[in-house]
Amino acid sequence: MQNTRDNDTWLEDLRAEGAKKEAALEDLHKILLRILPAALSRWLPSSSSHFETFIEDTAQETTLRVIDKLDTFQGRSKFTTWVYKIGVNIGLGQLRLKKWKEVSLDKLEEGNEPDEMPSERFAADAPNPEGMLERKNVIEMVQSVMKEELTPRQHQVMMAVAVQGTPLNVVAERIGSNRNALYKLIHDARLRLKRRLEREGLSPAELLAVFSE
Amino acid sequence: MIKKIINWLMPKKRKMEENAAMTVNFLEMLAMTKEDEHSCADVYELLDQFVELKVRGADVDKLMPKVKHHLDMCKDCFEEYESLMAALEFEAEN
Numbered sequence: 113m114q115n116t117r118d119n120d121t122w123l124e125d126l127r128a129e130g131a132k133k134e135a136a137l138e139d140l141h142k143i144l145l146r147i148l149p150a151a152l153s154r155w156l157p158s159s160s161s162h163f164e165t166f167i168e169d170t171a172q173e174t175t176l177r178v179i180d181k182l183d184t185f186q187g188r189s190k191f192t193t194w195v196y197k198i199g200v201n202i203g204l205g206q207l208r209l210k211k212w213k214e215v216s217l218d219k220l221e222e223g224n225e226p227d228e229m230p231s232e233r234f235a236a237d238a239p240n241p242e243g244m245l246e247r248k249n250v251i252e253m254v255q256s257v258m259k260e261e262l263t264p265r266q267h268q269v270m271m272a273v274a275v276q277g278t279p280l281n282v283v284a285e286r287i288g289s290n291r292n293a294l295y296k297l298i299h300d301a302r303l304r305l306k307r308r309l310e311r312e313g314l315s316p317a318e319l320l321a322v323f324s325e
Numbered sequence: 326m327i328k329k330i331i332n333w334l335m336p337k338k339r340k341m342e343e344n345a346a347m348t349v350n351f352l353e354m355l356a357m358t359k360e361d362e363h364s365c366a367d368v369y370e371l372l373d374q375f376v377e378l379k380v381r382g383a384d385v386d387k388l389m390p391k392v393k394h395h396l397d398m399c400k401d402c403f404e405e406y407e408s409l410m411a412a413l414e415f416e417a418e419n
Binding site: 150151188194199203248251254255258280281296305316317320 | 345350360411412
């Protein structure tokens with residue numbers, strides 16, 4: 113199906129009443145049903161028994177949000193690209209919550225995907241005893257700086273997101289926050305840690321070198 | 326006896342490797358940290374424009390460096406970027 117409307121026509125039709133609006137909504141829905149599988153099948157295989165329902169639900173929710181946010185479209189991109197952005201945000205958000213549903217926040221901090229930890233990388237290039245001691249000192253120093261500089265909330269979120277790779281929107285949902293606020297909290301935490309290292313006369317690059325020797 | 330010692334040492338070794346991985350992860354993030362970074366909301370606002378420019382072959386790293394930096398730092402936003410790229414590539418091919 114060809115998208116024959118330009119941005120202004122989309123806005124005009126979706127703001128209209130009656131048959132014009134109905135036709136635009138129907139076209140938008142059809143476009144979403146065609147595009148969303150291509151955008152999201154990497155995270156939920158199209159062979160999954162839930163796939164069709166998931167795409168249909170995402171398309172419906174996207175259409176509702178598009179109508180709700182229509183006045184915020186600034187024309188920086190094609191209207192349909194803006195719509196896909198909303199669809200992808202909704203679809204991936206749902207998939208992440210579903211995937212991490214069974215994992216408690218305590219587990220998120222401990223890490224429930226240990227296979228993602230690249231420990232082999234360190235086993236393979238283990239240095240001599242002196243190098244091992246140097247690594248141990250850096251590890252202890254970083255842990256101690258984290259304890260001293262970060263608030264309990266910053267520490268909790270850093271461990272879950274930055275170390276264990278838990279999606280921001282999953283942690284946000286668990287602790288009653290939002291993704292944007294959590295990114296800012298992590299950014300503040302990173303800045304605090306970086307400034308502390310600078311005060312100690314150290315740079316992250318210099319410390320990283322200990323692990324590549 | 327040797328087996329017993331190895332079994333006693335293995336969990337410690339594993340723990341040490343995990344701590345090393347975690348420390349490297351943190352230090353890599355700190356090395357990339359900038360004073361002024363785009364938030365997720367900033368990037369969400371610009372993502373459709375960024376992806377369209379990218380698909381057209383523009384040098385987005387130069388044109389929108391703060392978006393690029395955020396995508397390097399934030400897994401959630403990077404996944405949305407990848408999905409949106411897949412959507413536009415599919416649209417262009419079909």
